[in-house]
Amino acid sequence: MDIAELHEIAQQARDRRKPTRIRCCTAAGCLSSGAAAVKTELAQAVKTAGLEDQVEVCSVGCMRFCGHGPLVAVDPSDTLYAAVTPTDAPSILTALNGGKATAAQADPNHPFFAQQQPIVLENSGLINPESIDDYIAAGGYEPLHHALTELTPEETLDEVTRSGLRGRGGGGYPTGLKWATVAKMPAGQKYVICNADEGDPGAFMDRSVLESDPHRILEGMAIAGYAIGANHGFIYVRAEYPLAIQRLKKAIQQAKRYALLGSQIFDAAFDFKIDIRIGAGAFVCGEETALMHSIQGQRGTPRPRPPYPAESGLWGCPTLINNVETLANIPAILRHGGDWYAGIGTETSKGTKVFALTGNITHTGLIEVPMGTPLRQIVADMGGGVPDGGRVKAVQTGGPSGGCIPAHLLDTPVEYESLQALGTIMGSGGMIVMDDHTSMVEIARFYMDFCKGESCGKCVPCRAGTVQLYDLLTQIMAGEATREDLDQLEALSAMVKDMSLCGLGQTAPNPVVSTLKYFKQEYLDLLLPASNRSGAPTVATLS
Amino acid sequence: MTVKTLKIDDIDVAIAAGSTILQAAQEASIPIPTLCHLEGLTPVAACRMCMVEIEGTSKLFPACVTEVGEGMVVSTNTPKLQGYRRMNVELLFAEGNHVCAICVANDNCELQDLAVEVGIDHSRFPYQFPKRSIDLSHPQFGIDHNRCILCTRCVRVCDEVEGAHVWDVAQRGSACHITSGMDQPWGEVSACTSCGKCVDACPTGAIFHKGETTGEKQRDREKLAFLMNAREHQQWTR
Numbered sequence: 001m002d003i004a005e006l007h008e009i010a011q012q013a014r015d016r017r018k019p020t021r022i023r024c025c026t027a028a029g030c031l032s033s034g035a036a037a038v039k040t041e042l043a044q045a046v047k048t049a050g051l052e053d054q055v056e057v058c059s060v061g062c063m064r065f066c067g068h069g070p071l072v073a074v075d076p077s078d079t080l081y082a083a084v085t086p087t088d089a090p091s092i093l094t095a096l097n098g099g100k101a102t103a104a105q106a107d108p109n110h111p112f113f114a115q116q117q118p119i120v121l122e123n124s125g126l127i128n129p130e131s132i133d134d135y136i137a138a139g140g141y142e143p144l145h146h147a148l149t150e151l152t153p154e155e156t157l158d159e160v161t162r163s164g165l166r167g168r169g170g171g172g173y174p175t176g177l178k179w180a181t182v183a184k185m186p187a188g189q190k191y192v193i194c195n196a197d198e199g200d201p202g203a204f205m206d207r208s209v210l211e212s213d214p215h216r217i218l219e220g221m222a223i224a225g226y227a228i229g230a231n232h233g234f235i236y237v238r239a240e241y242p243l244a245i246q247r248l249k250k251a252i253q254q255a256k257r258y259a260l261l262g263s264q265i266f267d268a269a270f271d272f273k274i275d276i277r278i279g280a281g282a283f284v285c286g287e288e289t290a291l292m293h294s295i296q297g298q299r300g301t302p303r304p305r306p307p308y309p310a311e312s313g314l315w316g317c318p319t320l321i322n323n324v325e326t327l328a329n330i331p332a333i334l335r336h337g338g339d340w341y342a343g344i345g346t347e348t349s350k351g352t353k354v355f356a357l358t359g360n361i362t363h364t365g366l367i368e369v370p371m372g373t374p375l376r377q378i379v380a381d382m383g384g385g386v387p388d389g390g391r392v393k394a395v396q397t398g399g400p401s402g403g404c405i406p407a408h409l410l411d412t413p414v415e416y417e418s419l420q421a422l423g424t425i426m427g428s429g430g431m432i433v434m435d436d437h438t439s440m441v442e443i444a445r446f447y448m449d450f451c452k453g454e455s456c457g458k459c460v461p462c463r464a465g466t467v468q469l470y471d472l473l474t475q476i477m478a479g480e481a482t483r484e485d486l487d488q489l490e491a492l493s494a495m496v497k498d499m500s501l502c503g504l505g506q507t508a509p510n511p512v513v514s515t516l517k518y519f520k521q522e523y524l525d526l527l528l529p530a531s532n533r534s535g536a537p538t539v540a541t542l543s
Numbered sequence: 544m545t546v547k548t549l550k551i552d553d554i555d556v557a558i559a560a561g562s563t564i565l566q567a568a569q570e571a572s573i574p575i576p577t578l579c580h581l582e583g584l585t586p587v588a589a590c591r592m593c594m595v596e597i598e599g600t601s602k603l604f605p606a607c608v609t610e611v612g613e614g615m616v617v618s619t620n621t622p623k624l625q626g627y628r629r630m631n632v633e634l635l636f637a638e639g640n641h642v643c644a645i646c647v648a649n650d651n652c653e654l655q656d657l658a659v660e661v662g663i664d665h666s667r668f669p670y671q672f673p674k675r676s677i678d679l680s681h682p683q684f685g686i687d688h689n690r691c692i693l694c695t696r697c698v699r700v701c702d703e704v705e706g707a708h709v710w711d712v713a714q715r716g717s718a719c720h721i722t723s724g725m726d727q728p729w730g731e732v733s734a735c736t737s738c739g740k741c742v743d744a745c746p747t748g749a750i751f752h753k754g755e756t757t758g759e760k761q762r763d764r765e766k767l768a769f770l771m772n773a774r775e776h777q778q779w780t781r
Contacts, residue, residue, distance in 0.1 A: 282715065299712060304588040304608045457693065457712070457719030458589045464634035467717050468668045488667065495630045498603050499591045 001259045001266060003145055006136060009258075013137035018056040020096060021075040022046075025125065027062040027211045028243050029204070030069035034085070038070045041089035049093050061212020063125035064113070065106060066204075067364030072103070073125070082106040111381040112363050117344070119352050120328040121368045124212035129247050132254035135215040141260055143334035144219050147226055148268040156227040157183055160330065162338030164350030169195055169286075169323030170398060170427045172349075172416040178320065181310040183228040185318035190230035192221050193295070193314070193321040196237035196244070197279050197286040200399025201450060203430030205354040206324035208366055210237065210244035213328070214251035218261065218274060220327030223334055225272045228320055233272065236291050238279040248276055283454035287502050288321045290456065301456045302502035323428065325354055345371030349415040349426075359396070359432035362387045369414070376410040379433055390435040394518070398427025400447045400454075401507030403514025404440065423514040425507075440519040441526060445473040447511035455504065462505030465496040469512065476526050483527055490516065549615035556611075564606040564617055565593055575619050576628060576657055579694035580607045581744055583771025584703055590694055591631055592657065595619045603627075629661045637668040638717065640675065640689035641747075648748030649758040654692060655747075675720070680730030683737055683753055688720055691749040697721060697741035704770055709735045721749075743767050 024030075024039040043057045063071045068082035072092065081092060081103040088103035095101035107113075118124070127134035135141070147156045161176025182190060194217055198206040210217065221233040237245055252274055255261040263271045277295045284290045285300040292314050294300040313319020329351060333341045345351050349371035355378065358364050362384030369378060375395055379385065386392055394404040403424030405412065412418050416426050434443065452466035472489045475481040493509035493516075500506045516523060545560040551568050558567045563586075568575045578590035588605035595606045598616035606619070618624070635641075635654065643649045675688035698710040698721065709732050713722040724732030742750050743762045751760050773779050 284715070301712075304605060452716055455716040457715045457717070458587070459591055460589070460631050460634055460692075461591055463693070463716060463719065464638040465630075467638065467671065468634065471669065491626075492630065492668075495627050499594055499627055499631065501588060501591070501605075 003142075003149075003266075006141060006145065009133055010137040010139075013131075013133035018054055019076075020051075020055040022055060022057045022092070023060040023063075023073040023075065023125065024057060025061070025063045025069060025071040026059040026129075027208055028241075029062065029066040029208075030071055031243070033069045033083075035070035037086045038072065038084050038089065041086040042072070042092065045089040045093045048090070051093065051096075055093070055096070059128050059130065060126060061124045061129045062121070062208040062366060064116075064121065064208075064366040065363065066366060067362075068104075068106060071106075071125075078108055080106040080108050110363075112365070112367070112383070115373075115377065115382050116368050117352050117370050118368050119332045119341075119344075120209060120216075120325055120354050121212070121366065122332065123216065124208065124366075127213065129212050129214055130250055132215060132251065132258060132260075135213070139335065140215055140331070141219055143331040144222050144226075144260070145266050147223050147334055148266045148270055153183065153227050153229060156223060156334070159333055159338040160227065163329075163333045163341035164338075164345075165326065165329055165333065165341065166349065166416060167323060168325035168329070168353070168428065170401065170425055172426060175322065175326055178310065178322070179224065179228055181308075182230075182318045182320045185311065187229055189232075189315075189317045190228060191314045191317055191319040192224045192228070192230045192233040193288075193291065193309075193319060194221055194233065194235040194324060194327055195286060195288065195291060195321055196235055196241070196324045197283075197291060198241075198324070198428060199238065199283040199286050199454075200401075200428055200430045201447075202356060202358045202396075202432045203399060203428055204356045205366060205429040207241050207244055208356075209324050209328050209354075210241065211247055214244075214247045215255065216328050216331055217248070217324060218251055218255050220322075220330035221274060222261065222265065222272045223330050224320055224322065224327065226270050228318075230320065231271045231273070233274040234277050234295055234314070235274060236277045236279060236285070236295060238285075239281060245276065245278060252276070282456070283450075284456045284502070284504050287504060290502070291321070292319065301458045302504075304501060325429070346413065346415050348417055353414060353426070353429060355414075355429045355431040357383050357431050357433070360386045360390060360392075360435040360438070361433040371415055372413040374411050374413050375405065378414070378431070379410060383433065386433065386435040390437070392433060393436045393438055394434045394440065396424075396432040396434065396443070396511075397430065398425040398507075398510070399430045400450050401425060401503065401510055402427045402430075403510050404434070404443065404518065406518040423517050424510070439477075440515040440522050441473065441477055444512045444515045445470065445477060448473055448508070451504065451508040455508075459499075459501040459505060461496045461499040462501065462508060465492055465500075466505070466508050468492060469496065469509065473512070476523060479526055479528065481527055483530070486523055486527060547611045547613045547615075549611050549613070549617060551617045552619055558611055560611070562611050564595060564604070564609050564611055564615075567611050568606060568617075568619060573619060575606050576660060577607060578653060578657060578692065578746060579696065581696050581700070582768065583775070584696065584699040584744075587695060587699070590692075592628060594624060594627065596621055596624065625661065629663060630667075632658050632661050632663055633666040633668050635692050636663070636666045637670050638673070639692065640670075640672060642689075645757055646690060646748040647751045647755045647757065647760040648690070651758065651760055651762070652748060653746035671717070673717070678723070678729050679753070680728035681735070681737070681753075682730065684729070684739065684742055684750060685753050686721065686723075686729060686750050687748065689749075690747045691721055692747060693719055693721070694746055695721075696744040696746065697750055700740045700744040700767070704767070704774075705736060705738050705740050707734045707736055707738075710741065739763075740767060740770075 165175040309319040593606040594603040702708040
């Protein structure tokens, strides 16, 4: 494979395209609402109308308007149909010649789309995720070629450092610094891991990227491997994402066939192979040390750090672990340069962030916005606010490790630091909108239930503490708790946070702490009146 | 060999670089409570009893795995740590079924000692009363899961010292339990050499010799210490 061949493949893929393309979303969201049947019917309708030379029906990845699937887009007319049923298929074809389609049309200029800035999702919904040719036609693997043939590993790393990219898994650690740490370890066996164990309730950003643009991840990993001196990568993906796994497997096969993975890629002195490891249903395996244990075939439990994976990771070798979205940014950074990326976003948080917008919101789906976008813009303008005129009460970010942001603070820009100051975290990108019917105590209890079920059980505060926290919240919900119980909830939350071994336990109390911070009255309203308190000393007075 | 000097609870300590805070504290006779730690086994930092404060950071660090640093200022017994340790032990008591009065390890139990040490007379957390099993299928030993605190000393001593790996941890969260062989009754695990090291390592009365009754549990800790020392320093005479 050389650059001429790459361009030829791209040209051929473009030449094969027909004047009209009907793009059908075949990512998990739309598939679950019947997209496969829609696509079959559309293909059938094209056949029936005898338009096979003019019109092609193709599978693409996520078109982001997930709450309104199945989605179908028509090029070049830039029409987007929502909630399409198989019976709508013939009319969509008639509409090509000026007829009226029975399917509802979505406005592609709606703020939901117009205010997005796709970098990670630039190909999502446009290319066929199962076609490497489509990816190459969209400029794919050129950044890898650029790095391998025109840059040294140090220069490649420098682009990433200059981009200001920070870890998108939630921690926000500077990616360039992480890469540099692994790169500076003595030469020898090193690994790259893509953490695709996305498990926060309400989060589906990484799944969409994997299902919509899997080659992007392979390319990002290969570039990372080149920069840090690793020749082997693992994608750790949860078993609950079967379509992502299937598409990743296919992508790896295709890339191998084109020699874009394997030995001497682009005739450079660089070998890189990628293997997939499938999780077995443990949320804690998203924690990097537990993840590495799992890849090694051991029980998925975290271990104390240091040593960090950069120093001693998989089988004791220096290992780079990056989240899906972090790696998905890499090809774009190499294509346009680190300075270009650093020009997007804010002073401390560069680039864009993908959020999975869910909950009590009119437009559920995926959005990619520049860092610094105010939450209110995301929720009210892009998401369309709460359906049926309800009011936003809070926005939850960061999943079980995060917190709730009350409505009056929604003008806060989305940044690592600003969210942290509010007592929540950027997290991996789950954003759950809650309306004023939501009980915040119930929300805290929901997340605690999740954490107690997902605790690996290794350390005492997390294993036993989350159980007691959950029981206390249940007691409060049932109206059977006293002020002393609430004090105990606060004290135990602090203890579990400070004493737990890994991020899961250390952040498990966050939903409790943040709802106590902003919605304490809701807790107080549920407590037993002071006179009913059991154990409260009664003082007899003599008159 | 480089030496690091540090201050633990206002006492100056000098110790070889690479040592842990726990080792440094032991050298200076400063007591730090431990539970999952057992000299000679890989430390796992799971029980969180040995958490200490280090000046300059708000985080707490497990003394058993945290390496000493030059000029480090460590506090091992602040009011905050005392409060947390007490809660931690209460959590352990509340999650299992620990009835000292009928336990083979009564008066000879590290959990009990720890409870006394941190000043527990009752648990402020409601007892969970979990339904747990007892396995008496082994001819010489028994395991009572009601008394298990999941310190994994048995798992490690069997794997690292005896080399049999009879024990492991099954399930997760509060459903975690020690399991033998391929989730078989202990007596059916052919890998078990009946060496009894797990009995010696167990801090509570969870693993015991059959025939022992209340307060009669015997542990040969010296045997373990001898073996571990012998392996590490090649000193095979007792």
